[in-house]
Amino acid sequence: MPNSRILVRPLRALSEFQHCERIQQAVWGSAGVSGELLLVTAKNGGAVLGAFADTHLAGFLYAFLARRNGRLIHWSHLMAVEPEFRDRGLGLRMKIAHRRLALARGIHSVAWTYDPLQSRNAALNIHRLGAEVREYIPDCYGSFHSKIECGLPSDRFVAEWPLTRRRVEQALAGKRRAIAVSSLPCANEVGWKALTLPVNRRFRLDLSEPRLLVEIPADPDRMRDRDIELARRWRLAMRRVFQHYLGKGYRVTDFVSSGDENPRRAFYLLDRTSR
Numbered sequence: 001m002p003n004s005r006i007l008v009r010p011l012r013a014l015s016e017f018q019h020c021e022r023i024q025q026a027v028w029g030s031a032g033v034s035g036e037l038l039l040v041t042a043k044n045g046g047a048v049l050g051a052f053a054d055t056h057l058a059g060f061l062y063a064f065l066a067r068r069n070g071r072l073i074h075w076s077h078l079m080a081v082e083p084e085f086r087d088r089g090l091g092l093r094m095k096i097a098h099r100r101l102a103l104a105r106g107i108h109s110v111a112w113t114y115d116p117l118q119s120r121n122a123a124l125n126i127h128r129l130g131a132e133v134r135e136y137i138p139d140c141y142g143s144f145h146s147k148i149e150c151g152l153p154s155d156r157f158v159a160e161w162p163l164t165r166r167r168v169e170q171a172l173a174g175k176r177r178a179i180a181v182s183s184l185p186c187a188n189e190v191g192w193k194a195l196t197l198p199v200n201r202r203f204r205l206d207l208s209e210p211r212l213l214v215e216i217p218a219d220p221d222r223m224r225d226r227d228i229e230l231a232r233r234w235r236l237a238m239r240r241v242f243q244h245y246l247g248k249g250y251r252v253t254d255f256v257s258s259g260d261e262n263p264r265r266a267f268y269l270l271d272r273t274s275r
């Protein structure tokens with residue numbers, strides 16, 4: 001498996017779309033989008049891409065045509081990679097393939113939602129792809145059965161990915177300026193419970209510097225498994241912080257995580273200077 005060859009391509013066969021239902025089952029515990037809908041969307045202007053490890057379909061991306069702020073875009077409603085195939089670049093490869101396909105069809109912008117406390121998604125969406133966030137939706141999909149959500153409110157960032165913007169091209173080329181974490185103000189102060197579980201000790205809503213940080217848990221899945229009430233407190237605290245600063249005109253423009261620190265730390269960069 002570690003040496004398998006990765007291939008990303010549009011899905012075509014009904015059996016492939018049906019396999020995507022099984023991936024949804026494995027990742028979320030239920031299939032919100034049927035194979036039938038995937039097939040219809042793929043044939044009518046949307047995008048359904050699969051990531052294969054050798055011959056095994058291990059992940060997929062699903063996007064449909066939508067209108068946002070008067071422009072035709074692709075709304076990427078789902079992307080999932082089976083847990084045992086994560087952190088090997090399948091998600092990145094699918095997003096890059098989607099960008100190429102969208103541009104070839106005259107679509108210049110892609111948007112999607114994701115849970116702001118999922119640090120893996122933040123690393124991929126915000127840092128690696130150069131997507132930006134201006135909008136926070138509390139309890140976006142209401143309460144739904146999901147292995148990931150575990151009964152917590154389904155708060156979401158809206159990630160916007162303007163495909164030909166310079167910032168996006170720089171991010172894709174791996175040319176982002178490093179974030180000097182120690183020199184920027186941080187909107188929250190994090191301590192540790194049982195040495196490894198992050199506790200949000202206090203947060204500040206009075207910062208006005210052009211660039212500031214917000215720290216999130218670097219391993220939210222582990223935190224949810226260990227202490228669901230702690231995860232709920234994080235959800236509600238971060239809802240206040242992000243709604244406050246996005247409401248003041250800040251945008252989420254970058255993300256950094258220190259994989260070598262123990263415990264690992266993860267920070268969003270919020271910026272009210274960038275356009």
Ligand SMILES: CC(C)(COP(=O)(O)OP(=O)(O)OC[C@H]1O[C@@H](n2cnc3c(N)ncnc32)[C@H](O)[C@@H]1OP(=O)(O)O)[C@@H](O)C(=O)NCCC(=O)NCCS
Pocket residue numbers: 027077078079080081082085086087088089090091092093113114115118119120121123124128218219257266
């Ligand atoms: C989101 C998802 C599709 C990403 O797939 P993936 O194949 O693992 O993504 P990639 O390997 O391309 O990128 C993951 C990045 O996160 C990094 N990462 C992993 N764990 C991390 C953590 N705890 N903190 C910070 N970064 C982390 C990886 O190092 C990698 O970055 P790198 O390429 O710079 O090294 C996958 O995690 C998934 O299926 N999640 C559940 C469903 C979901 O949330 N879907 C999105 C919303 S619909």
